[in-house]
Amino acid sequence: MHIRNVREEDHASIITVIEDWLGCRPTPDMLPKLFFQHFQETSFAVEENGQFVAFLVGFVSQTHPEQAYIHFVGVHPDRRKQGLVKELYERFFSAVQERGCTEVHVVTSPMNMGSIAFHTRMGFEIEPGDGEVDGVQVKTDYDGHGQRRVQFVRRLTMAEKVERPHSETILAQTPEKPYYAVIFTSVRTPGDNGYADMADEMVELAQNQPGFLGIESVRDADGIGITVSYWDSEESIRAWKENGRHLVAQKIGREKWYESFVTRVCRVERAYDFNRGGQGRLDG
Ligand SMILES: CC(C)(COP(=O)(O)OP(=O)(O)OC[C@H]1O[C@@H](n2cnc3c(N)ncnc32)[C@H](O)[C@@H]1OP(=O)(O)O)[C@@H](O)C(=O)NCCC(=O)NCCS
Incomplete structure (x- = not known):
């Protein structure tokens, strides 16, 4: 469905x-x-x-x-x-x-x-x-x-x-450092123009890529979005960037879906978390 x-x-x-x-x-x-x-x-x-x-x-x-x-x-x-x-x-x-x-x-x-x-x-x-x-x-x-x-x-x-049903709000369960994060910050053009379908397909495809660790994604009513995907290595990030279907999405993104975007690739050196009712993790 x-x-x-x-x-x-x-x-x-x-x-x-x-x-x-x-x-x-x-x-x-x-x-x-x-x-x-x-x-x-x-x-x-x-x-x-x-x-x-x-x-x-x-x-x-x-x-x-x-x-x-x-x-x-x-x-x-x-x-x-x-x-x-x-x-x-x-x-x-x-x-x-x-x-x-x-x-x-x-x-x-x-x-x-x-x-x-x-x-x-x-x-x-x-x-x-x-x-x-x-x-x-x-x-x-x-x-x-x-x-x-x-x-x-x-x-x-x-x-x-x-409690909205969107899974984008769920925090990614990342492993012990070090690992890599790709921060994709974007401003959408008006209208859907096939974007939502392709975004769903890309999340599904990325999840099956070697080295994928998780994803966190939000977008506000003005079309400003931040998606952070986590990867085990820079090689995995490069392989995902070169994936054939992902290349098609990148091309349409430039042509139709985005006013502007910035992609930043980072190495995670330290991570802390908090979970009400659960155990926090100190990884420093
Ligand atoms: C009314 C209608 C839109 C409901 O859609 P649906 O997909 O069957 O409803 P859901 O399965 O999502 O039901 C959600 C809840 O409402 C209840 N419900 C749905 N239809 C019901 C009915 N006719 N009588 C009593 N309860 C009903 C379900 O049991 C369910 O309760 P639960 O959460 O406790 O299990 C659909 O039956 C329909 O299209 N009917 C004919 C056309 C129509 O009347 N359109 C509405 C115009 S506003």
Whole structure:
């Protein structure tokens, strides 16, 4: 299973699959292409064997920057109740929290009991409305005359930020000194342009390179990132730099993905660590 940000070209395929998933073609105004053009950073798709199995389209409110909104979510009927959409929601929570959001909003039809049950399970609360359907608060003319909607809100907590599913936050387990660190500091260009997929592929490839010891990587909402990879020797670092697929990534990086970057190769002479509840290591 592979979760990635959506791309513009996904729109046509997703429109086709949701017709099968929902049993009807959504009207073009329900899921217009603009979401796949302008909200890539907060919209995600899950692929398996090259096929879409789930997706989520959402964004950060421009009017209320502390609020995020999930506009559309879909999952293949054979893959429901397997935690797929929960994982997409958690990825979305993490992405919008990094952009400063403290709450997520969703609206759904009062007839969609599955969606109401799912959102309640996911910790969303129903906001007070001006009417009720089967004991559920609704806003009666929310989307126009007679277009009732249940309004959900989910507050994001700090704990979720710390426990976000990204493995990039995990500290590398490096061996006794000496070893080598490659510090790659970069500023991204706007848009994804295939970057996230290639970044995942590079981490996987590097992990299988001789001499690879670990990696730590972070990127902020402004696109400034620091990735430190650890290696047993300078020879291993050189071999990785010359890896064929890595050379392709380096070329595209210069052409499309980076405004600027600096790579620094260092020898680690000393290392200290701290782990709350665990043993610290003094290696000096
Ligand atoms: C509603 C929907 C998006 C949920 O996706 P999903 O991948 O099946 O949900 P998950 O497996 O991630 O479920 C997460 C949790 O919600 C619960 N849940 C999901 N659907 C539920 C339902 N219909 N009734 C009760 N609980 C439900 C799951 O049991 C799970 O709980 P757990 O964490 O305790 O195990 C999906 O079933 C769907 O697409 N339904 C049809 C279309 C639709 O209603 N779209 C929503 C428009 S807003």
